[in-house]
Amino acid sequence: MKYFAPSTVEEAAGLLAQPNTKVFAGATDVIPQIRAGRPEPDALVDLKKIDRLVSVQRTDATWVIGAATPTTRLTGNAELVAEFPGLVEAAGLIGSDQVQSRSSLGGNLCNASPAADSVPAMVINSARAVIATANGGTRTVAVEDVPVGPGRTTLAPGEFVVEIEIDRPPARTGDAYLRLTPRTEMDIAVVGAGVRVTLDESGTVTDARVALGAVAPTVVRVTAAEAALIGSKLDDVALAAAAAAASAACNPIDDKRGTIAYRTHVAGVLTRRAAVIAGQRAAEKNGASR
């Protein structure tokens, strides 16, 4: 195997034109996969020496997070935490402190585990993936359109995610992500649920996003749960309807982490709890957030 550490996106794209060449960010999934017997590529391209891939920038309207940026840079960014506490909590759940020095939004997305914690949290914030294409350009897609199944994405050969774009939230917006794991740390989600809500001045939900992890081959956006929350004041009836919609959207597997029935039930429970937290956070952001 060969190792390359290019310093520009263009250089990386050129290297990726070679056959059986893959990119990596923190390698926290790649190395265990190779050790478990997955065939080694002929060459690996380390994206972490490209400044654009390891940066967190905020403009007036948008956050731009380099795809390979270690999640420690997200949990350590007070402004990002203030605007997207749920997203940062989800990113901070990936592995141990050791792993946090290497794990990234781009890696978590492109590893395409159905249980990836940061992916539902990106989806509820309508995050977009900027993808470098094989012809030297870029294209931008919704994060939810990247994974298509366990370990599989819509990225074409030669493509890689450069950065994640997330529009800054409107006033009175809050997000939350909850996951269920048997252990409190170092575990993989049995179910993950992300909810984001925007309230009007009276506390009525004007916009909502709900996304689930680990209950289907890919992240699941639950528009029926969103519809149940919009127009409500997050009362019991609306929360129960959202929970039921979330459970109905599940298509999970039975495995050692949880049965189909358990996952389906817990998806509703976590959706309800995450909606309450998101609502509280939105209410606390009474004024404009920027």
Added chain:
Amino acid sequence: MSRIQVSCTVNGDSVDFLCDADGSLLNALRDELGLTGIKEGCGTGDCGACSILMDDELNCACLIFAPEATGTTITTVEGLADGDHLTPLQECFLEGAALQCGICTPGFLVAATALLQHNPNPTETEIRYALAGNLCRCTGYDKIVRAVREAAAQMREASA
């Protein structure tokens, strides 16, 4: 296939070593540089026995390709003490019997050092979360947590 030359700083010394592109930093540190304090427990980032500081960030050396170390500054357990003068954390591990077989101890020492660098007064809960990436099958963790708290108290007193 020709091997790759890597130059970096390890425990304060400038070092060079040769590695394969797919070699782990863990194996390079142990086999090329003789730093056998760090251990391979799982090789997949679950156990923390190979914990190191790379550019002041806590990492598992088994999750790093050796060529990635180029230009970095690395601290292993061998670099914590000043000669024979152990750090307060190491003394507290000894005094508090915070180890039994010792395989996990280098990783715990490095991870706890990283914690105390940015949090000089951690709660028990904070210590347990910070050390969640380090597994110990002997002690039941209690003596490790107590040793870290005691070391933190001693270090705060010394710097007061």
